Amino acid sequence: MFTHTKQRRANYVFPRPGDWNSHIHQSGYWFVEEPTDYQPSEALIRFLQAGEKPVYIGFGSVFDTDEKDAMSTRVIEALAKSGRRGILCGMGEWRDLPDHVFAVDSIPHSWLFERVSAVCHHGGAGTTVAGFKAGVPSIIVPFANDQFAWAHRAHDLGVGAKPIPVKKLTADNLAEAIRFVHNDHVVASAKMLATHMASENGARDCAKVIVDCLEGKA
Template sequence: MRVLLSTYGTRGDVEPLVALAVRLRALGAAVRMCAPPDEEFAERLAAAGVQPVPVGLPVRELMRGKTLPSATELARYRNELVETQFDAFPAALDGCDVVVAAGLGQVAARSVAEAADVSYVYASYAAVHLPSPHHAPPPRPGWPEPEAADNPTLWESDARQVDAQFGEALNTRRAGLGLPPVSNVRDHILTDRPWLAADPVLGPWQETPGLDVVQTGAWTLADERPLPPDVAEFLDAGSPPVYVGFGSMSPAEGVGGMAVEAIRAQGRRVLVSRGWADLDLLDDGDDCFAVGEVSHQNLFRKVAAVVHHGGAGTTLTAARAGAPQVVIPLQLSDNPYWARRVAALGLGASLDAPATTVGSLGIALTTALSPETRARAKSLGSRLRTDGAEVAARRLLERRR
């Protein structure tokens, strides 16, 4: 069996598909993957034995600023990505039996698969990306926030915005492939049977009419890389520190520094992850240490708490490690959703990023560092599944039988 995987985004978008690819290859499938052309992604795929197909602009270029690109720039990037996908996907899909697309940006995948008579699966990493009366749509950068109060109306508005962005380009390309037009681009991409690659305890799906969601569990791999010697030395030199990191994102102005100040006020040491923003939060104090690329699975088992932006991967890794969390979500994608889930499950606290202060961070840290929160975090961590990628890989293989 040959499988094409496709996504476009940061590491949090790419890593789940890498996990799925590894499981598929172990079951005998051949895998290639459309991903951003960033060097680190190409190296990651090569190490996993997956043929990379670079599509779109390097993501680091889009994320390197302190703020996101303007609405006009984002609209241009999105339109260019659709054109690039339609140009690249036919060759990438050649000889494949199924394509798995993850992320709304995968506008072309279903149409190219349809034209080639290839099976298509859409996957989401968080329930909030799938339409349901139980939650509102996630924030979409560059698009105006609708003013409606009820969730169904908000989802209707979301569909109209997706149509306005992608409808003309999609249907023009579909006509060129001899395919009929679609009237609802978002639901066309999602299908009525999407897969949800999220842990059913941490991020459950609530039944919704019209969507037959297959929740496989999160797609992850074990990462038992030993910690670098200098990191291990810092950890051994005192009490467990509090980790601060924002992954591929840049935190709101001043938030990183406020986090360090608030952690120190609690009498805790600080471990800062530089991330894509290359955070520089260090001073001359020996209670603060910076780390680069490390195994978060190993590291989070050794920290007192994790302060982060609410990415799906970071939230899951901290939860599995039994580490309490303080989430300062960007108003972007699923970050606010995971912040709400952390608070609802009693795993820590969440804050409103623009309104965050040293004082509010101190209150959140007091909650996260309490014995009660740590006990809940450890208890929930033992209930989370680790077989999501295996479940998904086997389901894909069964589709061909």
């Protein structure tokens, strides 16, 4: 059984419901280490070194390639309006991108997110926690299902902008969100959340619960 301290430590993202009994346990995240042999292209390294940290923008598997032109136009315009550089991920190949935008097909979040100033994505559970872990602010554009819950939670925690449902996404409201998450208080909150999450060890704590159950201690 967890001690009260451990229960509190595991509640940085979603608080443990008060009506759960002692047989329901909540621990921190279990992080799967991504391959460490990733080698970024020289072009990507040059882009990252050419100015301030960019904003990551990618919508994972929910991105509709038929919407590539319309979506990318909005995103690129929003970056220009906000005065920020950006990395587009998973939106196909581009030829004549402006100097403040770089495109990649896919890239390990664990490598890139620590090198950007904010992450804009669809709100999948995995991508959301990768942003939290990296200690950078979030801009979540939910498409469906639990993505809305993650979007609202990021905002409630003070580490993200107000959710922008994909059907309401415009260059203007995305630019406003980008500007918002670069405020000092949002940046500081994102870093603090990452520090708190780093103090957890969800896999270890869960393993202890299993061992205690097998030994009749729980």
